[in-house]
Amino acid sequence: MEKFADELDMAQAHIEREIEMRVDAIQSHANLGHGRRFCIDCGEAIPESRRRHVPNAKRCAECQDAKERDGSPVRRCAA
Structure with a gap:
């Protein structure tokens, strides 16, 4: 045992x-700082300053604010 x-x-x-x-x-x-270069919600580029300060950012600041506020992503990308 x-x-x-x-x-x-x-x-x-x-x-x-x-x-x-x-x-x-x-x-x-x-x-x-291996975050994403483009927002997973709107597809826009995440500014370098945001990626530097928030290394794992998956969203741009606008989409992150929207997600935290009401959970809905911001859709700006028409492509």
Whole structure:
């Protein structure tokens, strides 16, 4: 029974290391400013200043405001 507990402990430690490595990778990616260049709602370019200050920005400021206000995206792109 002790051997089984040791194997479970090793498996748990492996899982915890794997999670920690993935979280670190995600945080590193976020800190490098790998956001989107174009808004996912309206398709317009996200200004560089916004991408620099909000590295994971997926929306332009206008669409983000609209989403936070009432949940509806701003549709400007006709293409």
